[in-house]
Amino acid sequence: MSHKKEINIPSIEGFSNVKRYWDNTNQIVVAKVLPGQYYVTKEKELLTTVLGSCISACVRDSVSGVGGMNHFMLPETTKNRLLASEASIVGNANRYGNYAMEHLINTILSNGGKRKNLEIKVFGGGKITAAMNSAVGDSNIDFILEYIDTEALKLLSSDLGKDYPRKVNFYPETGRVRMKKIQSLNYDEIISRELSYKQQIKDVPIESEIELF
Numbered sequence: 001m002s003h004k005k006e007i008n009i010p011s012i013e014g015f016s017n018v019k020r021y022w023d024n025t026n027q028i029v030v031a032k033v034l035p036g037q038y039y040v041t042k043e044k045e046l047l048t049t050v051l052g053s054c055i056s057a058c059v060r061d062s063v064s065g066v067g068g069m070n071h072f073m074l075p076e077t078t079k080n081r082l083l084a085s086e087a088s089i090v091g092n093a094n095r096y097g098n099y100a101m102e103h104l105i106n107t108i109l110s111n112g113g114k115r116k117n118l119e120i121k122v123f124g125g126g127k128i129t130a131a132m133n134s135a136v137g138d139s140n141i142d143f144i145l146e147y148i149d150t151e152a153l154k155l156l157s158s159d160l161g162k163d164y165p166r167k168v169n170f171y172p173e174t175g176r177v178r179m180k181k182i183q184s185l186n187y188d189e190i191i192s193r194e195l196s197y198k199q200q201i202k203d204v205p206i207e208s209e210i211e212l213f
Contacts, residue, residue, distance in 0.1 A: 011043045012111060020045075033071045038100060040068030040107045047170045050182070051124035053137040055097060055144050055160075058121045058170040058177055059104055059153075061113035067172030068108055072100035073136070097143045119154045121177050123168045125161050137161065 011029075018039045019032045023046065031039045033049040033056070041047070047069040049056050060067025109115060122144050125137040141160045148155050159166065159179055169178040 011041045011045065012107070014107075015039055033069050035071050035073055038068060038070035038104045038107075040066065040104065040111060041172055042066045042111055044173045045171075047172065048168065050165065050167050052126055052128050052165045053124070053140065055122060055124040055140040056168055057101060057104065057144065058123075058168070058172075059108060059118055060172045060175050061108060061117040062119050062175065063114070063117045064112050065173045066108055066111050066113045067170075067175070068104050069168075069170050069172075070100040070104045072097045072140070097140065097147065101144075101147055119156050119175065120148060121156050121170075121175075122148070122158045122160065123166055123177075123179060126165050127161065127163050128165050 015031075018037055019034075021030055021032075022028075023030045026046070029043070029045045031041065031045055031047050033039050033047055035054055039047055042065070047058070049069060049071045051071070054071055054073050056069055056071045058067070058069050105115075105118070108118070125141040125144075127137050138161075144160075145158075147153075156175075157177070165182040167180045167182055169180075171177075
């Protein structure tokens with residue numbers, strides 16, 4: 001059993017909201033990325049998340065090793081809809097795939113990454129139960145694949161859709177990803193987490209300075 005010790009200082013400024021701890025068994029700092037979050041590091045760290053219908057993109061610069069992970073629930077929105085503050089647009093910007101991707105990529109680039117060196121692996125969009133709208137997972141998958149194609153990013157691997165949730169462990173320094181299918185015994189916790197997050201962001205206004213391109 002691993003011993004966990006809280007890490008209070010993030011490796012890059014601005015990620016104090018992301019829980020980090022020391023995994024004594026694997027001798028590495030672990031950053032746990034929850035729905036609506038993203039995390040970038042230049043250090044030897046493990047980034048981990050659990051996905052139901054949500055999507056996680058693991059992006060890194062293959063030369064410098066700087067990289068990160070996001071976790072988003074809905075595919076995209078437009079800048080005009082954000083500025084108009086339409087009632088149907090809810091939650092903070094990172095819950096939307098287009099903003100989550102731009103935040104992640106821009107932070108990697110601002111910390112020494114180069115766009116020409118970026119490589120990406122994507123996971124999630126599962127249809128794990130009737131309690132979750134399967135159209136959300138399908139829309140997330142359509143979005144992320146179209147985004148990667150439009151932005152001419154190098155997609156190395158993916159595991160999308162299907163009828164199981166996933167635990168994803170990403171090591172940005174090397175690019176290694178370990179993905180585990182989660183057994184049905186844990187479905188309720190995953191579903192509850194995603195539904196709870198969806199409820200929490202329902203009435204929260206979006207705030208973002210990211211310029212979509």
